[in-house]
Amino acid sequence: MNGMVTLSWLEGKRLFLRSRGFVIITIGFPVMLYLVLGRNHGLTYGVATGAYYMVAMAAFGSFTGALASQAVRISQERKDGWLRQLRLTTLPARSYVAAKMVSASLTTLPSIAIVLLLGKLYGGVDLAGWKWPVIAAVIWLVAISFSALAVAIGYRFMPDRAQPLTTVLFFGMAVLGGLWFPLTGTLADIGKALPTYQVTRIGASVISTGAVSPGALAVIFGWLAAFVLLAVLAVRSTAET
Numbered sequence: 001m002n003g004m005v006t007l008s009w010l011e012g013k014r015l016f017l018r019s020r021g022f023v024i025i026t027i028g029f030p031v032m033l034y035l036v037l038g039r040n041h042g043l044t045y046g047v048a049t050g051a052y053y054m055v056a057m058a059a060f061g062s063f064t065g066a067l068a069s070q071a072v073r074i075s076q077e078r079k080d081g082w083l084r085q086l087r088l089t090t091l092p093a094r095s096y097v098a099a100k101m102v103s104a105s106l107t108t109l110p111s112i113a114i115v116l117l118l119g120k121l122y123g124g125v126d127l128a129g130w131k132w133p134v135i136a137a138v139i140w141l142v143a144i145s146f147s148a149l150a151v152a153i154g155y156r157f158m159p160d161r162a163q164p165l166t167t168v169l170f171f172g173m174a175v176l177g178g179l180w181f182p183l184t185g186t187l188a189d190i191g192k193a194l195p196t197y198q199v200t201r202i203g204a205s206v207i208s209t210g211a212v213s214p215g216a217l218a219v220i221f222g223w224l225a226a227f228v229l230l231a232v233l234a235v236r237s238t239a240e241t
Contacts, residue, residue, distance in 0.1 A: 026069060027111045030061035034115055038123035044182045045204040052182065054119030055135060055203030060179045061111030062143035063196060067150050068170045070104045074154025075162035097151050097235055104147035105140065112136050112143075127207060134212070135203050138220070142199045145224035152230035156237065195223045 034057040037050075044052035116136060119125040149169075153162050174180060176187065177196020191197035198216040205211055 026061050026065035026108065027114060029064070030057040030111055030115055031118065033057050033060070034118055035122065038118065045201060047204045047207045048125070050123040051119065051125045051207050052200065052204060054115060054123055054125055055139070055207075056179045056200050058112045058115035058119075058136075059139045059142060059177075059196065059199045059203075060174060061115060062108035062139050063146055063173065063179070064170070065108040065111060066104050066143040066146035067173075068166060070100065070147060070150035071153040071166040072159055072162050074100060074151060075157055075159045078154060079158055097231060100151050100154075101144065101147040101231075104150060105144045108140065108143040112139050125207075128210070131206050131210065134206050138202050138206075138212070138217075139199055141224070142195045142220060145195060145220065145227050148224070148227035148231045152227060152234045155231070155234035193219065195220045 034053060037053045037057070040049040040053065042049045113136070116132060120127075120132075150166075153166055153169075157165060173194060173196045176183070176191045177194050178188070178191055178200055179196055183191045183197070188197075198219045202212055202216045202220075205213055205216075
């Protein structure tokens with residue numbers, strides 16, 4: 001347990017203090033997009049468009065930090081022999097996986113907090129106090145699920161294959177999830193099956209009615225379970241080889 005906590009702390013510290021690209025992509029990019037889109041007028045999914053983009057950009061930043069910034073990094077560590085070195089220590093493989101998931105999900109919290117704060121101060125989003133942590137918690141739950149997917153990809157594929165696969169999944173989930181623009185018609189029907197779509201709909205529902213759809217949560221938890229299972233299988237497969 002202590003080894004996992006220490007590794008999680010070191011991983012998070014390394015990302016924020018030594019990886020400027022990580023900070024720019026996970027915090028700077030969604031903040032910039034929200035500054036451009038956050039004051040749009042009109043309604044989206046039954047709420048003010050600025051409020052919709054607040055949830056979407058917070059989810060986008062956390063999604064980027066959990067998946068795009070982690071999968072290739074884990075794959076490179078595997079290629080460099082870092083995972084093999086860890087097997088020589090007393091740290092169990094499952095502790096490494098848990099540490100990666102914890103550090104990846106925790107490093108998404110600043111992007112979530114900053115974008116939500118901008119929504120309040122810049123976008124003029126006015127919500128009851130309890131709604132802010134609920135929205136943040138749902139976004140973070142999705143980030144945790146994608147951190148598990150990052151572990152699965154990193155353990156299963158070498159960097160030359162992990163990079164394009166992560167890119168396809170990243171853009172597919174972002175576009176079909178409606179994180180960059182609201183979906184209608186066939187795209188919306190497809191998007192309903194994705195956690196990136198449901199997180200924006202849950203956010204809109206909390207903002208407008210204060211309710212959370214059990215069906216939307218079921219979709220998110222279903223993907224979380226699937227990604228964790230993939231991570232476990234990938235780790236076991238790597239250990240056997």
